[in-house]
Amino acid sequence: MRHDPLGQDRPGEDDLGYLLGPDPLSMRPPDYTSLGPGSFGDALLEREREEDLFKVYYDVLDEHEQLTAFLESAVPPHLEFLIWAAASLSFQYLEKDRNLNAARLWAERELQLAHALPDHHGPRDSTMGLGRSAHIANALMSLAEAHQSDGAIARSHDLLLTAERHLDFEDQARTRQGVTERPAIERLLQVPGLRHSLHRKLAQSAYLAGDTELASRHSALAANLIGSMPITSEAVQNEILHGRYEADMGRPDQAMARFQRAVDLANNAASHPFQATMASNAYKALGDAYGRLGLTRTAIDLIGRAKTLVSGGRNADRLADIEVSLARAVRHRPDLADAVGHYLQALQYCSDATGSGGDTSWPSPDGRTLAIASMKNAWFILQELTELLESLGRLASAARYMRLGIAVGERIRHGAIDEPSRMVVQKEHAAAYLALARVELHLADGRGAEAAATAPVSGRAEDVKERSAHLDAAWSAIEALRARSFLDALGEADLRPPGEIPDDLGRAERTLLERRRRLRSDPARSLRHWAEYEAVEKALDQLWSRMIVADPAADAYVAARRARTATPATVARAIAPRHPAAVDRADVVLVNMAFTDTDRLTYAAVSSTTGATVTTTASIDRRRLTRFIGANFGSASRVRELATGLHDLFQREMREVVAPILDLSSPSDVLVLCPAGPLNHVPLGAVAVDGEVLLARNPIATSPSASLLQSRRLRHRRESEGPHSVLGDPTGDLPGARDEALELAERWKTAPLLGAAATRDAVLDAMRTSQNVHIAAHAAYNADSPLDSGILLSDGELTAREILQTQGRSLELVTLSACETGVSHSEASEDPMGLARALLFAGAGSILVSLWKVPDDSTRRLMRHFYDALQRGVPKAIALQQAALAMRSDDDRIDRWAGFSLIGDWE
Secondary structure (H helix, E strand, O other): OOOOOOOOOOOHHHHOOOOOOOOHHHOOOOOHHHHOOOOHHHHHHHHHOOOHHHHHHHHOOOOHHHHHHHHHHOOHHHHHHHHHHHHHHHHHHHHHOOOHHHHHHHHHHHHHHHHHOOOOOOHHHOOOOOOHHHHHHHHHHHHHHHHHHOOOHHHHHHHHHHHHHHHHHHHHHHHHOOOOOOOHHHHHHOOOOHHHHHHHHHHHHHHHOOOHHHHHHHHHHHHHHHHOOOOHHHHHHHHHHHHHHHHHOOOHHHHHHHHHHHHHHHHOOOOOOOHHHHHHHHHHHHHHHHHHOOOHHHHHHHHHHHHHHHHOOOOHHHHHHHHHHHHHHHOOOOOOOOHHHHHHHHHHHOEEOOOOOHHHEEEOOOOOEEEEOOHHHHHHHHHHHHHHHHHOOOHHHHHHHHHHHHHHHHHHHHOOOOHHHHHHHHHHHHHHHHHHHHHHHHHHOOOOHHHHHOOOOOOOHHHHHHHHHHHHHHHHHHHHHHHHHHHHHHOOOOEOOOOOOOHHHHHHHHHHHHHHHHHHHOOOOOHHHHHHHHHHHHHHHHHHHHHHHHOHHHHHHHHHHOOOOOOHHHHHHHHOOOOHHHOOOOOEEEEEEEEEEOOEEEEEEEEOOOOOEEEEEEOOOHHHHHHHHHHHOOOHHHHHHHHHHOHHHHHHHHHHHHHHHHHHOOOOOEEEEEOOHHHHHOOHHHOEEOOEEHHHHOOEEEOOOHHHHHHHOOEOOOOOOOOEEEEEOOOOOOHHHHHHHHHHHHHHOOOOEEHHHOOHHHHHHHHHHOOEEEEEOEEEOOOOOHHHOEEEEOOEEEEHHHHOOOOOOOOOEEEEEOOOOOOOEOOOOOOOEOHHHHHHHOOOOEEEEEOOOOOHHHHHHHHHHHHHHHHOOOOHHHHHHHHHHHHHHHOOOHHHHOOEEEEEOOO
């Protein structure tokens, strides 16, 4: 089921607090239609300044001492008047003008005015029935709404949690003053009030922040409040919600009855202050239902009534929602209306014409340059718009709006400063990156109605350049899909600035990054916290710009700090041999893989010698492939059964996956593969090609993303060889692992940590200080929570989540000689989760992991071959190739020789 793009129809209580008048009990909704054209906020501001009190306040706003004196001398009734005036302006600038800067400014002034009320100002002291804490809570909610529109998820959520605490203080004040009735303003306006509105907003922000449990709790609290309040607006909304549920359950008759009842309730509430809003919501819901039934003309008529009822007030959210409904209704009836035009109109209601939004700017159909101001709402509109444009074959337009959508998504992601909420955003936005990659590839091939109309002359230099640009754009979309989480972590990692960067800039950056780490990990995020965080972010951005001025070669470094994906050119440099004389190979080729459709696997390759993007595709059914891999890989028993009885099936299923790789590389090239989804669990080197396995044709390493390899060029490295650490048999039941550890420790001339000495702290310390770490132990993979997978040590399990908190400054190689340490989990975002990811994020250059439990004797022999080759100076991917093929010469069953995978740097 696709959710409503704007979340929910807003009932009238969302207008609470945006009413103006000197006597609170005589307040009525202002006649916004009388404000005239142009900015609603500016027009209302001019009208408010006609009030003597507001004019005095406005005249001292920019004079700190005079403003302080004014606030200290103002009596509570005057302050309450100013509070509602500021709230009204914030609402106008946000909901009608989409001027986020002005909306935030007036919400902050509303908060300042609320704090100026006396501490003892309680609900009984106010003619509106709202005490100081309630006014503060309302101002915080206004500020949260503005920040959420700008994509600042975490900041908005924290503001709402602070508002909740202030409403708790308000409840305590009501108890002290013996107030039992609902506030007068809520009774007058017939709305549920601040507590209900807060629960609804917290439910939404908690969902966006990745806390589904908190979202469910606040949804239930909001519903419970409504159960005790017979308010018409909520009765209408409940009928709409029940109707949508009936529709989703496939019961159209019951749904239509609910929607019609909502219309009747709204139309019978003529005296309700927000009757037009209720009726508009009800007509739109009924029109949506007729549209789903294919009764397009009736749907257009009903949704048109909904639009007429709100057009005078120009509530941008409601009007955008209505335009989306009209677009959906006519998508399959272009003879009746232009669905694309309705989507673009909806997008205009989410935009601001007062300034540039950088990469979130776009040209409207009437020639204006607009900037997206409501990120969350624009995201869903752009999703549907681009789907429609792609289906119509208007690929150039689809790509343009897809890029805009991704820019909006990046703004939202930037506002989610913790890992859980970022993963929620990443999962939701993965389809946009895949769609952009798919469309860019089609454009590179000259497909699409627009492309056909202006078909290029094959071979012209400008056409070659344009095709290359489309291929690079497809590459960037796939890489962004794969690398987002890593890039976020890289922005905080221990990187080495280019040598030409002045020392003072490097020191300033280290100080600012440390402050940002502290602020991001602080659970008590107050208003002061967010002000400091914003200042640090701004200072870092300015400092990075100064670095590029000081040394243009620092661009790649700054791109990593700013969490930008590696370009094909930077990838080519990153994968090229650091010591070419030591590697007798023709080339190094990195191949990014992604399912751009459920039945289409795309390969985007970059060569270390050319830096150009080359792409191809294969018809692969992802669902079938996932079922096959799930049934045959991930455990030694399944792989053994596959190897002994179904080897031909394995070759047949994987042949089509590997075939395109042959077209993108030459024999002897080093292959760095970035597998798609379930392919992370498969030893692609064991697939037969031209009578031999792929690993015999090419050394192979894998990587979660190309950007990870680029980061290795930026990590701190020691000039001399660092210490080695060996840990084995921590649980005392792995004699083979103990023998393996003793043998390797003898080779490295180091003291092994065996049995009880192989502790969690010992592993973490080894990662921080060693160059190579070898761990022979049990491991546990948690499919439900991959970051809770871990290594079983003598004093407990060390999880991937804990490893993520570590930073290895000189860590070149970590070998996990344990069962299934290479098993991971990835959603549509293609971002593998598990031990391997954690170790790479913690700074390991490469990791050697097992895809299933390999017998002890086979493991020891493979490790012996592998480390022998490393000691001879052989690069790691070639060392693993030689070791695995040596094992295969003794026993060619894939469960005996193909179980280890090198992830990360191939050298």
